[in-house]
Amino acid sequence: MAIEAAALLAAAGLPRREARALLAHVLAVPREALIADPQRPVPTAAAARFAQLAQRRRAGEPLAYLLGYCEFYGRPFAVNAAVLVPRPETETLVQLALARLRQMAAPWVLDLGTGSGCVAVTLALECAAATVLASDVSSAALAVARANAHRLGAQVAFFQGDWLAAVRGPFDLIVSNPPYVAAGDPHLAALRFEPAAALIGGDDGLAALRAIIKAAPSSLRSGGWLLVEHGYDQAAAVRALLRGAGFGAITTTRDAAGIERVTSAQAG
Ligand SMILES: C[S@@+](CC[C@H](N)C(=O)[O-])C[C@H]1O[C@@H](n2cnc3c(N)ncnc32)[C@H](O)[C@@H]1O
Structure with missing residues (x-):
């Protein structure tokens, strides 16, 4: 029948x-x-x-989890409930990182909170001159990221640990799409299938950004760049954190939807 x-x-x-x-x-x-x-x-x-x-x-389960994959930067990334579903706005972060990397001869790059590996793998595939490292606190996420790198043919070295704890610089560029939703944000109800650790950045949403901005300077070369994705209403707070940590050339870029989404800053 x-x-x-x-x-x-x-x-x-x-x-x-x-x-x-x-x-x-x-x-x-x-x-x-x-x-x-x-x-x-x-x-x-x-x-x-x-x-x-x-x-x-x-x-309400994300379509990507049901299909087992999600397109990012034109490539299929395997996903499961251990990783955030890659978002289109994160392509803005990748574009900005690539624009910086293409001005460097043999850059060392670190992707913090790699999740599915979508950022690290894309950078490695789009910029062959780069040496790409990536870290995540979640071993389950790292398993997904490693499998994606292998299947897509990207050379990325993965490390497990709290932000920069497991990696040794200095890097020319650090990129991160960290968890940045505030713990009490009502939008979390619609995101309940994705890992809380990939979404929630403490009570005000800025805890992970604070930790990364504080730790990054000691792992960046002088003149190196930190690029972070953040929430629609966090750009001013992120710029203030970067100024406080001694960064210069601080610039926020809007995503394709016109939302202030990625802030870039240069280490002194
Ligand atoms: C918003 S997701 C981003 C995933 C992926 N980079 C992307 O853009 O789709 C944040 C990632 O940060 C990781 N993470 C959360 N806390 C962390 C910590 N303390 N140290 C390292 N990674 C962490 C989560 O496991 C999650 O994979």
Whole structure:
């Protein structure tokens, strides 16, 4: 007994794009195959599997966890519940880092809080001259990052530890997308499937940024750069922290949505 794909998609209670992605995943076919042949018969077992995934998506689980991967900077990164789902705004951080790295001959780069490895792996693949190190406190996240680096063919050295504790500089550039949501932020309810340690930056959201900005100067070469992603309302606080830590050339860049998202600063 089989059911028509179009009927399943229509009854899923999801945006068509998401429903199609899930059904294509279950059937192990490209999404275009469902567009080209909407009457395609779906076997009962596959329809049941699709119904389970659609239910989990309706309950708020990220599509990327259900599919097992997420696109970042044009590449598929495997993800699971141990890592943050890479966000499009983090591509701004990567673009700024690459612009700096491409002006350097053989730069040493560190990605702090690497999660899925999306930033470190992208930097390594986009800038062959760079030596890329990455760290995370979570061994489960590091397993995902290592697997992504291996599958995508990136040379990244991974370390487990609290921010800079497990790595030795000096670096030409340190980049980080740290947890920056405040503990009581109501947006956390919608993010409940992702690891709290990847999201929450203490009571005011700035705890991780404070720790990184404090520790970074001793691991940066003179003239080296620190680039941090932060929340939509944190740019002024981050600039003040950077000034207080002795950084210069402090600049905030907006993401594609026009939100102040990444602040760059140069070590003295
Ligand atoms: C916002 S996620 C960013 C993940 C990835 N870099 C990205 O942009 O998608 C923050 C990461 O920081 C890690 N983290 C949290 N506290 C840490 C700490 N004290 N030291 C090192 N990493 C930490 C989390 O495990 C998480 O993977």
